[in-house]
Amino acid sequence: MSEVKKVVLAYSGGLDTSVIAKWLQDQYQCEVVTFTADIGQGEEVEPARAKAHALGIKEVFIEDLREEFARDFVFPMFRANAVYEGEYLLGTSIARPLIAKRLVEIAEATGADAISHGATGKGNDQVRFELGAYGLKPDVKVIAPWREWDLLSREKLMAYVDEHNIPVEQKKGNKSPYSMDANLLHISYEGNSLEDPWTEAEAEMWRWSVSPEQAPDQATELVLTYKNGDITEIDGKPMSPATVMEYLNKVGGENGIGRADLVENRYVGMKSRGCYETPAGTIMLKAHRAMESITLDREAAHLKDELMPRYAKLIYNGYWWSPEREMLQAMIDISQKHVEGKVRLKLYKGNVIISGRASDKSLFDEKIATFDDDGGAYDQKDAEGFIKLNALRLRLGAKQK
Amino acid sequence: MSEVKKVVLAYSGGLDTSVIAKWLQDQYQCEVVTFTADIGQGEEVEPARAKAHALGIKEVFIEDLREEFARDFVFPMFRANAVYEGEYLLGTSIARPLIAKRLVEIAEATGADAISHGATGKGNDQVRFELGAYGLKPDVKVIAPWREWDLLSREKLMAYVDEHNIPVEQKKGNKSPYSMDANLLHISYEGNSLEDPWTEAEAEMWRWSVSPEQAPDQATELVLTYKNGDITEIDGKPMSPATVMEYLNKVGGENGIGRADLVENRYVGMKSRGCYETPAGTIMLKAHRAMESITLDREAAHLKDELMPRYAKLIYNGYWWSPEREMLQAMIDISQKHVEGKVRLKLYKGNVIISGRASDKSLFDEKIATFDDDGGAYDQKDAEGFIKLNALRLRLGAKQK
Amino acid sequence: MSEVKKVVLAYSGGLDTSVIAKWLQDQYQCEVVTFTADIGQGEEVEPARAKAHALGIKEVFIEDLREEFARDFVFPMFRANAVYEGEYLLGTSIARPLIAKRLVEIAEATGADAISHGATGKGNDQVRFELGAYGLKPDVKVIAPWREWDLLSREKLMAYVDEHNIPVEQKKGNKSPYSMDANLLHISYEGNSLEDPWTEAEAEMWRWSVSPEQAPDQATELVLTYKNGDITEIDGKPMSPATVMEYLNKVGGENGIGRADLVENRYVGMKSRGCYETPAGTIMLKAHRAMESITLDREAAHLKDELMPRYAKLIYNGYWWSPEREMLQAMIDISQKHVEGKVRLKLYKGNVIISGRASDKSLFDEKIATFDDDGGAYDQKDAEGFIKLNALRLRLGAKQK
Amino acid sequence: MSEVKKVVLAYSGGLDTSVIAKWLQDQYQCEVVTFTADIGQGEEVEPARAKAHALGIKEVFIEDLREEFARDFVFPMFRANAVYEGEYLLGTSIARPLIAKRLVEIAEATGADAISHGATGKGNDQVRFELGAYGLKPDVKVIAPWREWDLLSREKLMAYVDEHNIPVEQKKGNKSPYSMDANLLHISYEGNSLEDPWTEAEAEMWRWSVSPEQAPDQATELVLTYKNGDITEIDGKPMSPATVMEYLNKVGGENGIGRADLVENRYVGMKSRGCYETPAGTIMLKAHRAMESITLDREAAHLKDELMPRYAKLIYNGYWWSPEREMLQAMIDISQKHVEGKVRLKLYKGNVIISGRASDKSLFDEKIATFDDDGGAYDQKDAEGFIKLNALRLRLGAKQK
Helix, strand or coil, rough: CCCCCEEEEEECCCCCHHHHHHHHHHHCCCCCEEEEECEEEEEECCCCHHHHCCCCCCEEEECCCHHHHHHHHHHHHHCCCCCCCCCECEEEEEEEEHHHHHHHHHHHHCCCCCEECCCCCCCCCCHHHHHHHHHHHHCEEECHHHHCCCCCHHHHHHHHHHHHHCCCHHHHHHHCCCEEECCCCCCCEHHHHHCCCCCCCCCCCCCCCHHHHHHCCCCEEEEEECCCEEEEEECCCCHHHHHHHHHHHHHHCCCCCCCCEEEEEEECCCCCEEEEEEEHHHHHHHHHHHHHHHHHHHHHHHHHHHHHHHHHHHHHHHHCCCCCHHHHHHHHHHHHCCCCCEEEEECCCCCEEEEEEECCCCCCCHCCCCCCCCCCCCCCCCCHHHHHHHHHHHHHHHHHH | CCCCEEEECCCCCCHHHHHHHHHHHHCCCCCCEEEEEECCCCCCCHHHHHHHCCCCCCCCEEEEEEHHHHHHHHHHHHHCCCCCCCCCCCCCCHHHHHHHHHHHHHHHHHHHEECCCCCCCCCCCCCCHHHHHHHHHCCCCECCHHHHHCCCCHHHHHHHHHHCCCCCCCCCHHCCCEEEEEEEEEEEEEEEHCCCCCCCCEEEEEECCCCCHCCCCCCCCEEEEEECCCEEEECCEECCCCHHHHHHHHHHHHHCCEEEEEECCCCCHHHHHHEEEHEEEEEHHHHHHHHHHCCCCHHHHHHHHHHHHHHHHHHHHHCCCHHHHHHHHHHHHHCEEEEEEEEEEEEEEEEEEEEEEECCEEEEECHHCCCCCCCCCCCHHHHHHHHHHHHHHHHHHHCCC | CCCCEEEEEECCCCHHHHHHHHHHHHHHHEEEEEEEECCCCCCCCCCHHHHHHHHCCCCEEEEEEEEHHHHHHHHHHHHHCCCCCCCCCCCCHHHHHHHHHHHHHHHHHHHCEEEECCCCCCCHHHHHHHHHHHHHCCCCEEEHHHHHHCCCCCHHHHHHHHHHHCCHHHHHHHHHCEEEEEECCEEEEEEHHHHHHHCCHHHCCCCCCCCHHCCCCCCCEEEEEEEECEEEEEEEEEEEHHHHHHHHHHHHCCCCCCEEEEECCCCCCEEEEEEEEEEHHHHHHHHHHHHHHHHHHHHHHHHHHHHHHHHHHHHCCCCCCCHHHHHHHHHHHHHCCCCCCCEEEECCEEEEEEEECCCCCCCHHHHHHHHCCCCCCCCHHHHHHHHHHHHHHHHHHHHCC | CCCCEEEECCCCCCHHHHHHHHHHHHHHHCCEEEEEECCCCCCCHHHHHHHHHHHCCEEEEEEEEEEHHHHHHHHHHHHCCCCCCCCCCCCCCCCCHHHHHHHHHHHHCCCCCCEECCCCCCCCCCHHHHHHHHCCCCCCCEHHHHCCCCCCCHHHHHHHHHHHHCCCHHHHHCCCCEEEEECCEEEECCHHHHHHCCCCCCHHHCCCCCCHHHCCCCCHHHEEEEEEEEEECCEEECCHHHHHHHHHHHHHHHHCCCCEEEEEEECCEEEEEEEECCHHHHHHHHHHHHHHHHHHCCHHHHHHHHHHHHHHHHHHHHCCCHHHHHHHHHHHHHCCCCCCCCEEEEEEECCEEEEEEECCCCCCHHHHHCCCCCCCCCCHHHHHHHHHHHHHHHHHHHHHC
């Protein structure tokens, strides 16, 4: 165990990270700095201050990162139409690099030589935190208590709590049986009955959205305004990135939008079942594609589509702070310069239905596309040469056989 | 105009191809052979026989290709989870190579030296028919009347009909205002009011599905059985490929599944608005991904995902009968050898909701994935080395800056 | 034939484009503007002025574009390590977009409504000129005489020359039997005896380089200095991009570097045999890879490698002025910010041999790479976890079988 | 340390693996089975038998795997034109999966529960051995002594040798200062003075080839015959795969062919300098591309080119025995069915110069490619439509700006 003087801990204020805060002080005989961020998880972060102080922490950082999270992480990712394995909108993955960045920045600011987090040794989050930290501060020491200690059962953990007099909230008993994570983009559920992929998720598990069955019988209509590939207004009202997401989460959740139940492949090697609620993200993905459909060049769109799975995988695997993600981002961002205009859509019982798109930068040319007389905008005879030359190699190939 | 002795025409029995049948005889002074196929478009094909005879055609081919279409074209494509531009399930695209193949085979069988079709010079279908034909019979002559003749308005066409006494059905008047295409996989709509991408599709346009609003208030549950990546049973009942599709179209359509409204990029260069109903395909895509999610290796799945857009584009652009499509198909097919088991899902008002997946060949290992004690199935300490080595280059890169 | 008032012609001063200049005036009854550029082809361009005047041309543009060509086209392409079909360094392809750009700019400046060029209907160059022109000036009219006129044999062409009194140089007789193209990056040969791919190219054909056999028995050593992925100095002497290329062409050619003899796939569908001399380019490709080998991150390099064939194909096919090329360029350029330092190499009888690379921004860490004791810079035990987690999916897969 | 009963060791007969054989017996108190293979490294393998017996080994496996190595590993890899990072021909990488396969098969045959190898914790080979073993026998125990023991300096190793009376050859003193590896495909050098990438490799280091300077002044000409993408004859003489490689190594080495000096990116994270001699491989790569150039369809070739870096990376990283490599191989192999014919080439002082290619399955059509009158084989007017439709999106895009 190498020597550590001061460690910055990603601290939620909950039981696990409270135990870690104490354990770090005991085990490493080091000072602990806590860092708690509001990234839209829907819980108060201010109470973490008193809890930290009660654990003997002197330096406590509590920050509202919602706008930075939406603007610099979620929005750039949605420019890419990123989806992991065809289904997962990367809600947890995209929050980790921001936390890693702030952990490292606070370490720099407070003179800490280490960071620590509460992610287990089986999951992707440890990878995301640590690759981010190493990529931003190459000599940082990372402490991952779940890979080090022997408090691997809840009983041992609670014994440690009692033994060290760690203040915990009384509501221990009613805790959700699922392992959960939440931020502006989503809330996720893992573990418990979900560990059998044949078992349906319980109706009571879901927290952010009603089921499609329980959603209103009337559709909700929205008009989203885009600029440079990002939403800037809803129904004509300018909104900041975080506000856009909060608003879409609300109306999306009310209309049963954005539930997903899937088995995904973790970077650490196993398959895992997860359930997700991503109301805003589900709307944003569909609407962004619609906006691109009339403003983005065909081959630009196809290039993006072909590289999207790789981009999504990079984020899923924790490589946000890598040169290859920056390269792809540069490519994606430059494609969005004319992705602007309006998309009209309806939310109805789990469905996001596009009903219109318009743009001053539209590449849709009615005159050319029409089935009616186009007045010569397009010469149908050109198609023969187009087909003939494209067919030439196929004809030579057919003769080869 | 080169000399043609006999031409095989893709003949629907409708007005346009009837005019073409007559025009070919007049213009090229050649014999015409008609070919009409049932590929699940939902209309009787047998009446085409009498119509063809009335036009003076001697050789008339009428065939039921539904099983071949589903088995050899649709099913292989769904093994790839193919979607064009994130939305379009390739319903029209996948039918054309089969028609092209039969046109060429009939040309060989009847000693014809040319083929002909009724696709216009603005669309993708001309490309798909012709690339297919050239790729299978390199010296074939292709006649595309819409690119040659001057009957470019409905008035001129009707004048030709009258002048040549072409028998047409009386229902001329009530014709749908949309340009439509249908087969086992979908029905499509283009033109008319859809030519403005801001205008919502009319409720009366849709033919195969009810709207989500009008779908039943009760979900329909299904269990699909897969073998080698293909559906072989529904609710425990073995079914042929075409039967699978007919059944899923029926229950899907009843539950408002599979409508899409989008702007796509045509191979010939313009953007075009299309609306589609693809009930079976929508269910099949979601279910196949679920089946793969527990039976397919992570990197095999990611390789498929990265190549899928290219595969979909090949089919969209008309390159089914090309060496590159065969190469990708070989790659995809070999990946499906263990994609087997069951997927349970619910259809509800436009939603396809996966509620379970199970397989004897499952790669999902509950023992490893569990949040509880795993008895040593996975050593959390391994994660440290995994992260450290993956981070090494990032750390060196950070020092470079 | 649509009406044309003024056309800008890419004019070499040679026979073919002189005929075109006259033919355009006759056929279209329009004014002709000539544009002749020095892009390093090794021939005087100034004489084109008098020839143009003799043909009755009033507006004559003659420009030295060597620096622009090297700096804005060749150098950016070499940042990508671009090679078409594993062998071809894109010498002709990369010059066309610059010519297209100037044609269009001169058309704007002179109020011309059309452009014209001397490329045939079988080759790639027509595509490159025209896609460039359409992409920069969408309403431009393009006149491609070789696709229009009937002067398809040399006899007819010479008859036209005589008939119209077109001034041609006396050296007509000694003309090379090959179709050639040259610029700073290469000289190419096609046609004649090369049309049989089994026939070896004649020794007398080659113009820029000696054969390896005739090259000096002593190697020439060079040190190239890089900054942002571009060569800025040779042997410590700062040089402009065009000077770099001229210098490397000279020493490369003297050492038998850069000959290639290959069969390539044209965009218009056929295979074609070409021979190329690309001395500077051959050295630059090898040296740039060596510079990247110590300064570029692994995954950044691999991403570049995977996209390189697509980037090269875009340039080969004429899509320099396309959004997808711009996207890829943005991705490539951002990767080059630390590609700087020195590469030492030897040129010897056709071989480019790297003998050293060094950089202040090197990612090569001797302390870590060493076979000797590394003092803990790398913990070999980390490798076990790395392998174990990477193997996990393979082990689960092996059990599946 | 888990219990091990019997371990199969990849045994070279050299010092290091002899120490390992003894150490395994001591440390694990287990039986050791040795496995020594001739894969063309150019050293006798039979002497390993006596050495193993002297170490107390009872089960000794000595095998000639040259044909299997060439036929089932090297040849399939060359069908892909595989090159890692633009330069490295994967000589070491491709041998490891065969060794891993035999280790596992011998473990099955002898009832061993573990395998062991002499690769260090810093290199790629440990990964290749172990991923292969885990992928073929998921429950195998792998012992990697270099990651476990404390014999990390040569002194400690020699002390162990003396202490345990391990028989070593007398030539200890003259050992090459480089870390080397050899098989039919290549010989490699790492370490020592190569650890500074600015330092040129010493002339005496190279073992298989003369330098270009010392190669004959006369070129050597060869004709290679291909079938299904593999070489089957040289100069008209049928040869087995291993014989092909031995022959080409000989003539290649004599002509100074196949030296490479490069810095590569290891999978375990660091950059490393390596020098390689790959005479046969260098010839095979160039010749195979030439054979494909006239027999492989353009888009098939481009698809291969785009996926090649990924395929090469899989092999470099040790994933030969993975589903994704099998998928890519299926794709590559199907592309080779018509890659047959002859390639003529010259070897001269480090250069491999293609001088001809011919095939009964050639796609090169002189009639179409010719600059002379083609008698209508290709209609130049088709090019206009081809360009016009390809330009349509670019023109719409230009108007957007």
